[in-house]
Amino acid sequence: MIFESPSRFKGPLVFFYIFILLILASCGRPPIPSPPVPPVIPPPIEPLQSVTWQDVPDWNSEDLRPALQTFIISSPSLKRDPQWQAVCDEALQVNATDEEAVRRFFETRFVPHRVNNSDGTDRGVITGYYVPDLQGSRTPDESYRYPVLAVPDDLLIVELGALYPDLKGRRLRGRLEGRKVVPYWSRAEIDTGQAPVEGKELFWVKDPVDLFFLHIQGSGRISTEDGERVMVNYADQNGHPYRSIGRLLLESGAMTRDQMSAQNIKAWGRRNPDKVMKLLGENPSYVFFRSAEQDLTSPPGALGYPLTPERSLAVDPTTIPLGAPVFIATTWPNSQSPLHRLMVAQDTGGAIKGAVRADFFWGLGNEAGAKAGRMKQDGRLWVLLPRAD
Known part of the structure; x- marks a missing residue:
């Protein structure tokens, strides 16, 4: 005989039909969705980021003695904070005329922190003010x-x-x-x-x-x-x-x-x-x-202490603590000549809002006004905070 009995294929055909039915059934079923991929959330930007002294431009060439004297003026406002009490007391013991001793004080008792904007950038606007x-x-x-x-x-x-x-x-x-x-x-x-x-x-x-x-x-x-x-x-x-x-x-x-x-x-x-x-x-x-009426030398800043020309800085206190030393890297008014200086955050201002934003106090009178009125420069800031130890 040429053809064999179909009974030989009964078992394999059943499995074949079942297999076809499963494939056809799966064609009408919606695909199983993949689990959602969680969004990548970048870490929050730290407004104050600790760095080394080598990261602060021209730090080694800056004469720090005037900044120490300005820091001492407003340090009583910081002494209520345990973090600052020891460093404020020690500042009074430093020989303010000894440049090497002053540098050693700042470098051993403080850590520089770069100031960052909320978007991660570290540049902002530096303006000037004065007493007219x-x-x-x-x-x-x-x-x-x-x-x-x-x-x-x-x-x-x-x-x-x-x-x-x-x-x-x-x-x-x-x-x-x-x-x-x-x-x-x-x-x-x-x-x-x-x-x-x-x-x-x-x-x-x-x-x-x-x-x-x-x-x-x-x-x-x-x-x-x-x-x-x-x-x-x-x-x-x-x-x-x-x-x-x-x-x-x-x-x-x-x-x-x-x-x-x-x-x-x-x-x-x-x-x-x-x-x-x-x-x-x-x-x-x-x-x-x-x-x-009794004070014609210099106005008080936000802390209530007299401001020091070219050493006092107005800042946004929500980021930079008032009374803290702040290193500023900017340029002279209407110039590209570097102006790098250690100053002290002693004042605030209605227009001084934002992390990297500061107002440079030039002093009193027309000469100071000529500089302040022309100052709107790009700049960066580093705030000095006491070492944790």
């Missing part, structure tokens, strides 16, 4: 029309940390309107007489732009025609954010970036007296002052 000299009067007249104001009676300050511990150190400023706390009057509202500030005038000055820059600097010396000379210092502010009028002038095309300086802004104001108050009103922040 203004002509003023105790009484207003046709020449002296713009007031230097003390803190108004209706300015409220709410310590948010008392209500929410997570907001410790943060303040809210405002005023009462009925039973509600509302924002305090803005600069434009104060300048146009809407705020009840009568009787709070300490002095009257001639130029609204000079007064505006007094607000920016936070301190100034006012001389009157009868020979009186008084230092006025920052007392408080209205709680509104600072807005740069220099940036507004750039955006409007009134001047170029190369032309931008405090001196050129003042010159623009003299050429455009009809536009000055509107421009100044674009910055809603307003500063109030107090008199310091």
Whole structure:
């Protein structure tokens, strides 16, 4: 016979049909999803990263003696912190005239920490400030029309940390309107007489732009025609954010970036007296002052101690502790010439926000103002913290 009985293939055919059915069934079934791949989360950026002294540019060539003297001035503010107490006590024992002893003190008792921005970069903006000299009067007249104001009676300050511990150190400023706390009057509202500030005038000055820059600097010396000379210092502010009028002038095309300086802004104001108050009103922040008639040498910083010209630095205290030594690497105003120096964080400022952000205190008078007004440089910072041991 040519054909064999089909009974020989019965068992293999059954398995073959079952195999085909399994394949057909799997074709209509959705694929089993792969387990999700967890996202790669980069490690958080440390705002202060310890480095070696070799990582600090020009460290070995810097004369550290002036920085030690500045550090000692504000060290009492740090002694309440156990981390700082021993190093502050030891600073008083160092021979401040012995350059080698001063260097040994800093290198053995501190560790340098590079300051980083939240995005991991280590560069930021370094500006300058100073104490201006203004002509003023105790009484207003046709020449002296713009007031230097003390803190108004209706300015409220709410310590948010008392209500929410997570907001410790943060303040809210405002005023009462009925039973509600509302924002305090803005600069434009104060300048146009809407705020009840009568009787709070300490002095009257001639130029609204000079007064505006007094607000920016936070301190100034006012001389009157009868020979009186008084230092006025920052007392408080209205709680509104600072807005740069220099940036507004750039955006409007009134001047170029190369032309931008405090001196050129003042010159623009003299050429455009009809536009000055509107421009100044674009910055809603307003500063109030107090008199310091016995102190004409240097204003106090945020710690309450006198600032040292070219050695005191204003920083953002949320990153850099006030009172700490800070090495700055930047350039001289309007120059590429290096300016590398050990300074001390002794002050703050309304516009000084961010990790790598600082304001260089140049001193008092016109010469210091010429440098401060032209300074807006790229720079890096290293903060010196006590060794753990």
